[in-house]
Amino acid sequence: MDELTTLVRIVTDRRQAVLPFLDFSDRNSAQKDLRLVRLLDGAPVVTQTQLVKSLYGKTDAKTQATYRKLKSRVQQKLLNHLYFLDQTDPRHIASKRYEQQCLGLLHQAKILAGEGEYKMAEKLFRKFIRVAEDAEFTPYTVLGARILRNMYAEMRQPAKFKRIVKQLAAYQAKMALEEEAEILYAEIKMTLNHKVRSRKFLLHQMPAYQNKLEQIHKKVKSYNTFHVLYVTRLSKEELVGNYEEIINITAATERARKQGKINEKRFDKRFNNYMSVYAHLRCRKPEQGLVLAEEYFKDFHYSSGNWFYFLETYLLLAVHARQYGQAFELLQQARKNPYYRKQRAAAQQRWELYEAYVQFVRPEQSPVKMRYFTQFVQTVPDFSRDKQGYNVAILILQFMHFLRRRDIEGLLARLEGLRKYEQRHLRDPATLRSQLFFRMLLMTVKENFVLAACEKKGALLLERLRAAPQPGEAYGEIEIIPYEDLWALALGMLRQQEAEQAAAEQAERNRT
Numbered sequence: 001m002d003e004l005t006t007l008v009r010i011v012t013d014r015r016q017a018v019l020p021f022l023d024f025s026d027r028n029s030a031q032k033d034l035r036l037v038r039l040l041d042g043a044p045v046v047t048q049t050q051l052v053k054s055l056y057g058k059t060d061a062k063t064q065a066t067y068r069k070l071k072s073r074v075q076q077k078l079l080n081h082l083y084f085l086d087q088t089d090p091r092h093i094a095s096k097r098y099e100q101q102c103l104g105l106l107h108q109a110k111i112l113a114g115e116g117e118y119k120m121a122e123k124l125f126r127k128f129i130r131v132a133e134d135a136e137f138t139p140y141t142v143l144g145a146r147i148l149r150n151m152y153a154e155m156r157q158p159a160k161f162k163r164i165v166k167q168l169a170a171y172q173a174k175m176a177l178e179e180e181a182e183i184l185y186a187e188i189k190m191t192l193n194h195k196v197r198s199r200k201f202l203l204h205q206m207p208a209y210q211n212k213l214e215q216i217h218k219k220v221k222s223y224n225t226f227h228v229l230y231v232t233r234l235s236k237e238e239l240v241g242n243y244e245e246i247i248n249i250t251a252a253t254e255r256a257r258k259q260g261k262i263n264e265k266r267f268d269k270r271f272n273n274y275m276s277v278y279a280h281l282r283c284r285k286p287e288q289g290l291v292l293a294e295e296y297f298k299d300f301h302y303s304s305g306n307w308f309y310f311l312e313t314y315l316l317l318a319v320h321a322r323q324y325g326q327a328f329e330l331l332q333q334a335r336k337n338p339y340y341r342k343q344r345a346a347a348q349q350r351w352e353l354y355e356a357y358v359q360f361v362r363p364e365q366s367p368v369k370m371r372y373f374t375q376f377v378q379t380v381p382d383f384s385r386d387k388q389g390y391n392v393a394i395l396i397l398q399f400m401h402f403l404r405r406r407d408i409e410g411l412l413a414r415l416e417g418l419r420k421y422e423q424r425h426l427r428d429p430a431t432l433r434s435q436l437f438f439r440m441l442l443m444t445v446k447e448n449f450v451l452a453a454c455e456k457k458g459a460l461l462l463e464r465l466r467a468a469p470q471p472g473e474a475y476g477e478i479e480i481i482p483y484e485d486l487w488a489l490a491l492g493m494l495r496q497q498e499a500e501q502a503a504a505e506q507a508e509r510n511r512t
Helices: 002-014 034-042 048-056 061-085 093-113 118-134 138-155 160-193 196-220 223-240 243-258 269-283 286-299 303-322 324-336 345-361 368-379 390-405 407-426 429-446 450-469 484-511
Strands: none
Touching: 002 118, 034 048, 034 061, 048 061, 093 118, 093 138, 118 138, 138 160, 160 196, 160 223, 196 223, 223 243, 243 269, 269 286, 269 303, 286 303, 303 324, 303 345, 303 368, 324 345, 345 368, 345 390, 390 407, 390 429, 407 429, 429 450, 450 484
16 A cells, blocks of 8 residues: 555645646537647638638637637647557557557656655566566567666665676677667668669578578577568568469468567567468459458558559459459458558559559549549559669550540640650560560550550560569569559440441441
8 A cells, every 4th residue: 555655645735736638529619729629620621711611700810829729739739649549459550559658667767766765666667677578579678677786786785786787788689689670671661662773682681681680580589680681681572573472471470470580569460460461462462362361451440551552552462353343342441541641642643543553444424533544544643763673564554544435636745655664664674574564555556556556566475474474572563453453444445446447437338
């Protein structure tokens, strides 16, 4: 009871008169703090002028100034609520829960130490270290041990001081090796996030990086060194396009997790599942990947950015499996997510490009949507200065669009551009699939859109296309719809156009 009495005294003596929080349970409150939160929650794209008008009835200089004070106060209260977010939902990353517990214990222990309650503080610092050790948050174990070392020195407790100094030395040695591994991975990640040319250069360095990380992991055998080695192995195989090996790595990792060989307080099984699904997409196993995607998608919370990343792969699997109706439903699911607009502009542009492709293979009957599609295809922005990746997908979609419309002028205007693009940016052997498909598209114009000639001369290129390996991430290639399926669509459009032309000629002969 002594500790409880001490806590009662500290809290009652030092508590704030007005708690800096929002009372969300008071649904009938007319308090402007809660009114502002409700307005923002109900309409996240509302303007400041609209908010001021709703709150104060007018928008003069005085109400604008009052609103700025209100906004500052509400923002601080919302920040205070971050200490009490619910981290128990299994659809969120597991490590957040334990990190939040660590931070809470650290904060409580430091407050008690500041109040001179060293005995209670010591218990919490030790619990902080235990939780950090269980979750393998090495920097936190170092921090907790440092605090206890200094506390024991002040309290003149030599036996405890010696024990914690020895413990701290072991933590610091472990952290130094983990830091070395993290620096190596940071270098890899920095290059991965750079241009395609940089990723190609990284290919030659990856074996040395992996070897060094393996040596460090053998010394430490901690979750942190495992994780860095694990993601590096995945990155290496992704760069070269060895997606079969990624399926093997993710399957082996899942088995190790189920056997208790990986710290589940830190390991994010959702990422492992995502990589498995993505690998199935890239190694042409869309049907199997689609089954896995349907199973794994429930593990992602809709407020997470990872929800959108997973849904992108889920959508592409549906498209590659020719399940265009399902792909359209997934697009609508993304659009309806209240967090859709919080994505980066580039991510939103990708969704627009996916929608344009899906709409191309199953045209909407709505004239408004068709006008939007036509406008988007003709004005779609560049996604990358690397001249690969999504730019290839954009150029192909534009050509297919003009081919369907039999817009000779539009096709001829892009003919020379496509030829130059291939010569300048698709010369690497790893871009063979795009090279071949570009030639097939160009051939339709050269053969004056004659179906028989396109089928005959395209057959050899189609065989080479089917045999060509999928490029790795180092080359930034993206096939939203497989080139084989797009070629079948192109031939289908030529077949329909010839049939329509023949029908029109027959109708003309009948009239004459």
